[in-house]
Amino acid sequence: MSNGTAWAYLVVAGLLEVAWATSMKHSEGFRHLWPSVATIVLMMLSFALLSLAMRTLPLGTAYAVWTGIGAVGSVLVGMLLMGESREPLRLASIALILLGITGLRLLDGR
Helix, strand or coil, rough: HHHHHHHHHHHCCCCCCCHHHHHHHHHHCCCHHHHHHHHHHHHHHHHHHHHHHHHHHHHHHHHHHHHHHHHHHHHHHHHHHHCCCCHHHHHHHHHHHHHHHHHHHHHHCC
């Protein structure tokens, strides 16, 4: 698999992580059936794509980027859709995670 394809899989896997984290929140501790089912299906798809990306990308890079996309995306969903805090320190922390993801991507190309 090409490096570009692996990165595409990794980005989609990270976005699916955001989706399953959001559906898990809506499941309210797996007490609601359909959000719980969605969580499990989205988790499986996310892990499958992460696994495919890891065939090409280094372990540390792939895992850090996957969790970074999930973390940043989940924070943004929380802020935009769930009324979570938008204080400046929180936004700066998101920027640091994005900086780390960007750095790992640039270093992977070496």
